Amino acid sequence: MKMKKLAALIAALTVAAWMLVVFASCGSSPASSGSGAKRKTSNDLYSQLDPVIEKTFGNLNTRLKPGLRIALLPPGSTDEGAGKYVFDELYKRFINSGCDMVDRADIDKAIAEINFSMSGLVDDNTAASLGKFLGAQVIAFGDLPELGSTRQRLVYRALEVETGRMLGISSERF
Secondary structure, three states: OHHHHHHHHHHHHHHHHHHHHHHHOOOOOOOOOOOHHHHHHHHHHHHHHHHHHHHHHHHHHOOOOOOOEEEEOOOEOOOHHHHHHHHHHHHHHHHHOOOEEOOHHHHHHHHHHHOOOOOOOOOHHHHHHHHHHHOOOEEEEEEOOEOOOOOEEEEEEEEEOOOOOEEEEEEEEO
């Protein structure tokens, strides 16, 4: 029994560390840096992301029962601004649809309390452990990987924290 608790704590710490890395790199807004040409390229990316974010939200939201407490994690991404934009837009859509969301400040506070520093990818087990730690019933986490120089994909998963059951997966190319 103690080994299970220790494994769950290690998993939660791994996710928390990953989130610390993501949140620490999410300090700038999409339009706050870069030259005019770069900003135009970024704005093009954000306009391409809007319908993808809407589809992702729809795919996940239709699979979630009303009243569930949801912890939303920002997507892993090499483009910090795009990752923050996706997170902010998804968070806004969930809030506006009436979902009970774990506040980002609560997630930041949990990371600060754990005060642990290591990097790693979020998998189902670590996500479930962090969700339990945050008091969420569902945790949604994802990636914004590049598929090449001109194509990307937004992938998000919704996991039931208590059972570890995958409630839904959305994968949208753009």
